Amino acid sequence: MRVPHGPPSTLGPVAVCLALVAACYSGSPAGDSGDELTAASASSSGDPPTTSVGESSGGSAGDDTGDPVKPFMPGPPVLPRLTQRQYLNSIEALLGPGLPVPLLEPDTNPYLFFNIGAASTTLSEPGVQQYEEAADLFTGIVFADAPRREALVGCLPAAPGDACVADFIARFGRRAYRRPLSVDEQARWLGMASELSDGDAWQGLRHAVAGMLQSPHFLYRVELGEPDPIDPTRLRYTSHEMASRLSFLLWNSTPDDALLDAADAGDLLSEVGLLAETDRLLADPRSRTAIRDFFAQFLDLGRLDGITRDPTRYPQFSPTMIESMRTEVRLLVEDLVYRQQGDIRSMFSTRNTFVNSELAALYGVTAEGATPVTFVPVELPADGPRAGLLTLGAFLTMNAHETENAPTSRGKYVRTRVLCQDVPPPPPDVDLKLDPEEAEGKTLRERLEQHRADPSCAGCHSFVDPPGFLFEHFNPIGAWQDLDNGYPIDSSGDLDGKPLADARGLADLLADDKRVGRCIVTQLYRHAIGRRDVASEWPALDEVADDFGAAGHRFTELLQILVISDLFRTVAEEEIDP
């Protein structure tokens, strides 16, 4: 089964305009104090939004204030609905492959991640109807096919409500709800299987399955915790909830029987048991897709969807170019995570990449064996302009307009995506104007410099633009350009006061930047739990980041570190009105 692709759209270049607006702000005296950028303070959900320029979302709380480090306290529970992919993966796990892909509520990705959208948005009425129709569609197909339904059910029901029916409902319910059914639930679906059978036990089972597939216990991840025997001030996730958390993190799908068996045995309440299952799940190909999906969201690759370029202006930009760029990023990340098992931060500095023939031409490199559909590994030249994701097609193209670069957007990506720093939106009365008359005969950089000359804009633009200017030699499709608007390009810039000549200089700097590792921890955590981190979790996130660093910033090690941390295993008690 495939997740339906979102409708094509023209969005990549566009986040830029507001990005430019968003960057133009001088709300804080700390605005351009680059040397304080590693200091982080509050900008997390639930806190008063006191974010100012340069603060990092979810950094090491307290480091810069001299306050004693507060102990870790778990954050609140969430109730994520399954994302499209999680739903479809779960359906395939429950009913088998080959079912059609129905229309489903679109995912949303606030704070980059579908899991956060799934935990914060309310399902629309059309979305509820689509679940109802999907359940009818799937069960109709499966139960109309005699060999298929017998394989699913595993026994032949002779009469509505017989032992075969009851046994199947218990087994299917455990898979669907990711825990054993309660007595009431078992009775409910057994009752439906009889009432709606019309004398045909198969028909009854079909309806019971369709009902369970519409139950909130299936459609939402119910992970609310139980009293923690070692700390009465918090809850821990149950063994079955841990199975669900592990499985959706590592497979983006529902637990299999082996994982549920481990949960039944209470194995997932111990580090040893968690690590054993983590190793097993990571060894399964499903984990590759799940990790790929995480990086696609972390790197914001959804913004590549629907990007267009005028072929008369950019003859190299073929209809397949966007997919080529996306594939390159996927191959590069997978190579780092699985084959090299290297420092994941090097995705922003490595000269190793994977190109097909059109990317080879775009970068001006030779790539033996590359064809339009064959990607081959290449080492980018040591004396060339490119190294790392920030010098490759995907980043450069999705952070540009149709006809010109967007240095502010590129710089903002470096700040917010790579370093996890926040750039707040502008004040309500900001003047957004770049005077077009004055722009005549100038490079884009020179026009943007006006922002920094204007005191009301200088704060944010001084923060965002200097790293963005480093990419000015790459045009809106990521090809090299010598001139901009007919004038020589100045690609020098800086990051936090460190002068840099170009994007290669930035790549060298990021290769060993602790903030990059800390940022990946924050983003993985948000993805894993379906909400933003809260301040009381930062001490534990700092610890995870330290352990991640000690493990050579290897990504699969980070997953192992995270799943056994209290961050992933405990939760605050929710206040419930009776």
Place this chain on the structure above:
Amino acid sequence: MTPRKPLARRTFLRGALAGGALVSLGVPLLDAMLPTRPARADAPKVLPIFGIFYWANGMPWHAGHGETQGQGGYPDLWTPAATGPAYAPSPLLTPLAAHQVSVVTGLEPKTVIPDVPGGQGDGHMRGWHVAMTGAPMRSEGFDQPSHTMTVLQPTLDQVVATNEQFYGKTPPRFRSLQVGVSEARFHDFGHWNAISYTGPDAPIAPVMSTAQLHGLLFNVPGDLVSLGRRARLLDAVLDDAESLRVRLGATDRQRLEAHLDSLSEIQRRLQLTSGTCDMVPPVPEESGDLLVKTEIMGQILAVALQCDLTRVFSFMLTSPATTHVFANLGVANDMHKTCHDGAWEQVRAITDYQMQAFARLLDKLAVKDAMDMSLLDRALVFGTSEYGEGYQHSDREMAVIFAGKAGGKLIPNVHVREPEGNFSKAHVTMLRAIGIDTPSFGFNGGETSDQFSELLA
């Protein structure tokens, strides 16, 4: 139930669609073609229709939007020169002139602008939220990378669709429909691709595919026994949710309860033994051309309204801050950037094009039936955009168009002007026109009990 399909009508429609010649079908959707709905013909009262037509990025800027906007010396092509009945349309309102729309000019948001996080006064935010909900945006979550486009209050279409005075005890098959045309969106984020919300973080994604809209409305199984079983099954699903509901905190409980409310609505729909349409149009072609797609979507919507499958819709031509590239108009960059670049003439051309699209939709609703009554006669279609203009994001001089007669309650072809007027006066006027008691409307500084009496019969 097997829907009856009057052959002559279908054949005609298929021919018209195949030829792409949809501008004027010539043959009205006659009541005679709807044999199972005698009730409506007998009804003394006309059931009103409420719709929203939304387009992105306002209008070309002029001095009325602010000092900076006035520096180019560009004329105001939106505001008609004269006020009152039978006004002469301005250049940008000319495409709508045939439908005798009423227009209110000079309106702007009056809501408070919270200081933190900054940026909430921006037109995309303040203007859009006031036009669609009468309230400020929700501050929480705004300071995130994609600027969560989320509401505090339901959008006006949902206010109407959930109002008991509007629908009474027997709502039609769908309380509302959401339709979209351009798929371009500003952020890769669902919130930015929807204009209808039932509440905070509760967007209703518009149907973007003509085939999908057709299927939703007309592809209803005819086996009532099977539908009855599916409806009965939802009782068990609702029961099954209870053990979860009582364990949740307030926010998640609300999310779940909204889901369960929708389940009840789906259940009602499954139990309906009537209310499907007897006059199923052929499955339409998809089109990437905004005007053609507007006509196709508009035609399906017209049949749905004629069959009383719904009485409320939102029609999103382009999504807020759209990045649609109007290459057909010779515009190289996406629209949002084109506005910021100060390309006034291109923004004028795009706005004119968007008004042509509005007119194409109204064309579909304006076809007279056997009683000499059109859907548009029954309807109030509220045309609006997110701010006054996109060059500086000013939310002054916002666009407000009322198309239709709301069953005689709304006076067409009038221009009312109130410089610096409260946008929610338009909301009050609309809600009263469609028969909803509205002592006041607007929130957080935008409250008003005033109406534009010149527009109400």
